[in-house]
Amino acid sequence: MAAEASPWDLVVIGSGVIGLTTACLLQQRLPEHTNITIVASEFPNPSPMTQDSSNIPLAPAASSGYASMWAGAHYRPIPYLSPSNSQYGSLSGTQQRFQSQLACEHHLAIRTAKMMKQLAREHPETGIEIMPGVEYLENPPAENLALETGDVYASLDDGFRVITATEIEALNKRAEHDIGRQIKWACKYETYVVNVHVYCAWLLQRFLSQGGRVVQRRLHNVGEALQVIPEAARPIVVNCSGVGLTPDPKMKIIRGQTILVRNQYHSTTTRQCADGTWSFLIPRPLGGGTVIGGTKQVGDLETSARPEERKRLLDSAVRCFPDFVSDVKDFEVVSDNVGRRPWREGGMRIEVDELVQGGARIPIVHGYGAGGRGYELSWGAAEEICKLVEKSGKPHARL
Ligand SMILES: Cc1cc2nc3c(=O)[nH]c(=O)nc-3n(C[C@H](O)[C@H](O)[C@H](O)COP(=O)(O)OP(=O)(O)OC[C@H]3O[C@@H](n4cnc5c(N)ncnc54)[C@H](O)[C@@H]3O)c2cc1C
Ligand SMILES: *[C@@H]1O[C@H](CO)[C@@H](O)[C@H](O)[C@H]1NC(C)=O
Numbered sequence: 431m432a433a434e435a436s437p438w439d440l441v442v443i444g445s446g447v448i449g450l451t452t453a454c455l456l457q458q459r460l461p462e463h464t465n466i467t468i469v470a471s472e473f474p475n476p477s478p479m480t481q482d483s484s485n486i487p488l489a490p491a492a493s494s495g496y497a498s499m500w501a502g503a504h505y506r507p508i509p510y511l512s513p514s515n516s517q518y519g520s521l522s523g524t525q526q527r528f529q530s531q532l533a534c535e536h537h538l539a540i541r542t543a544k545m546m547k548q549l550a551r552e553h554p555e556t557g558i559e560i561m562p563g564v565e566y567l568e569n570p571p572a573e574n575l576a577l578e579t580g581d582v583y584a585s586l587d588d589g590f591r592v593i594t595a596t597e598i599e600a601l602n603k604r605a606e607h608d609i610g611r612q613i614k615w616a617c618k619y620e621t622y623v624v625n626v627h628v629y630c631a632w633l634l635q636r637f638l639s640q641g642g643r644v645v646q647r648r649l650h651n652v653g654e655a656l657q658v659i660p661e662a663a664r665p666i667v668v669n670c671s672g673v674g675l676t677p678d679p680k681m682k683i684i685r686g687q688t689i690l691v692r693n694q695y696h697s698t699t700t701r702q703c704a705d706g707t708w709s710f711l712i713p714r715p716l717g718g719g720t721v722i723g724g725t726k727q728v729g730d731l732e733t734s735a736r737p738e739e740r741k742r743l744l745d746s747a748v749r750c751f752p753d754f755v756s757d758v759k760d761f762e763v764v765s766d767n768v769g770r771r772p773w774r775e776g777g778m779r780i781e782v783d784e785l786v787q788g789g790a791r792i793p794i795v796h797g798y799g800a801g802g803r804g805y806e807l808s809w810g811a812a813e814e815i816c817k818l819v820e821k822s823g824k825p826h827a828r829l
Contacts, residue, residue, distance in 0.1 A: 437462060437465050438463045438665070438666050439665045440465065441466075441467045441656070441658060441665065442466065442668040443668065443671045443675070444672060444798075445472065446470075446670065447498045447805050448812070449470065450474075450637065451633060452670055452797055452816065453466055454633055454636055454640070455816050457637065457641070460820065464642075466642050467643045467645060467658055468645070469644075469647055469649065469655050471646065471674065472496045473646060474498075474627060474631045474634050475492055476489050477718055479692070479764055494768045495672065497672055498805075500686060501804065502698070502712030502723065502724075503712065504623045505542075505623075506698070507584045508532055509576070510532035510573055513526075517576070527776075531777040534777065535777065538811055538814070542808055545809040546558050546809070557632065557715050558624050561621060561623050562621070562696075563619050563621035563697065564700070565699075565700045565701075565702070566615075566750070567613065567614060568701070569704045583617070584619050584620065585621075588620045590619040592616075598613050611749075621698060624715070625716050626714075626805070652671075652675060664823070666794070666795065667793070668796075668819060669796045669797065670815075672798060673772040678774070681774050681798075683730075683772065684770070684771040684773045685726075685727040685728075686769045686771055687723075687739045687743070687767065688724040689743060689767065690714075690721055691720050695713045695720045695751075698712050698713060699751060701751075709723070709751075710723045724743065726802070735767070735768050740766055744758045744761060747761075771801050772798060778797070778799045780811060781795070782822045793822035795815055797812070797815040
């Protein structure tokens with residue numbers, strides 16, 4: 431009984447969007463356990479758009495391993511086939527498992543969208559903005575072809591609309607000579623975009639103003655996190671370390687190279703090209719410029735930007751989105767970016783585990799592996815992580 435009353439000492443590893451969102455939600459959900467520390471090697475930094483009079487960024491760039499500083503970031507739903515769909519039966523077991531992973535992520539994304547849109551409306555200083563999302567597909571899969579105008583795509587009342595054949599024809603007219611690159615399916619809906627520097631700094635500020643504590647340190651293993659709370663009577667560790675602490679063999683990185691330009695676009699727009707490459711424009715709210723992307727390279731460890739990829743991305747943006755700029759030289763480039771998406775095969779690991787240290791068994795709750803979806807899943811994932819923290823903190827859960 432006495433144990434139940436004493437507060438837990440929560441230490442969250444990681445100050446990316448997942449660790450920050452989780453830490454803020456823990457403060458809100460468990461007000462009697464507000465003794466929370468975030469330990470991380472890196473914390474939110476300002477955008478390279480923040481420059482001195484000679485265009486030198488005011489702060490050094492984050493490392494590529496700190497994914498949250500390199501995201502666009504927008505919310506682009508990933509459609510999936512449900513078991514009721516006639517095509518579902520013809521999928522292999524692996525494909526069906528993947529579809530059910532996407533269905534779980536869809537629920538996290540819908541919950542997150544509700545929160546993000548509320549923040550955009552009530553607190554525009556978070557750097558979140560509600561914006562139209564547009565998608566052009568040159569080689570649409572069955573999941574997209576199954577969608578109809580009026581479906582719930584990104585969130586309830588998102589005004590989802592499949593763009594008509596006549597409109598597509600008009601779009602393709604601009605590139606009539608380029609038969610291999612014609613749009614075959616397109617859609618439009620309401621979504622949101624995030625200025626990641628502003629938003630992560632806002633989350634950190636909110637955490638600190640609620641009594642949270644931060645420690646900047648690089649850990650060699652999860653157990654070292656306990657050293658930052660040496661007085662803890664009832665420690666619980668939350669592992670939101672992205673790709674930084676890597677014994678999990680299911681963890682891979684997906685390299686993403688993008689370009690930040692000062693030019694400001696008006697809607698978050700993605701084109702999935704027939705050759706498997708992607709071209710996208712993600713405007714960053716509050717005058718944060720536009721992110722032009724991007725590559726998705728599994729296991730590619732190169733941390734510097736490749737000039738040939740930069741050229742391809744800029745050329746492709748001019749070709750795919752002719753209403754933005756008419757020539758590559760019209761782009762005002764601010765920075766070349768390389769980030770590592772912390773991707774986990776089979777989806778995010780949101781799970782309770784145990785850390786055995788000096789004979790003590792300490793609960794550890796994992797929350798990592800969001801890949802390219804960390805922002806759009808953040809609040810939904812944080813809710814699941816919080817539930818597991820609550821459960822593992824209950825005395826009967828301790829062994
Ligand atoms: C180019 C690109 C575009 C993207 N676009 C989008 C998008 O549009 N929408 C979207 O939702 N997502 C997008 N993402 C994905 C998104 O950035 C990630 O899913 C998200 O940032 C993951 O957050 P995280 O908190 O798990 O990890 P991270 O942001 O990587 O944070 C990890 C934290 O753990 C700390 N850490 C790691 N190892 C250690 C250690 N050993 N010791 C101490 N601390 C440690 C780090 O310092 C950091 O604070 C994009 C990613 C990239 C690269
Ligand atoms: C903590 O997170 C990392 C991902 O950064 C993962 O590889 C590792 O297995 C987790 N730690 C433990 C002890 O499970």
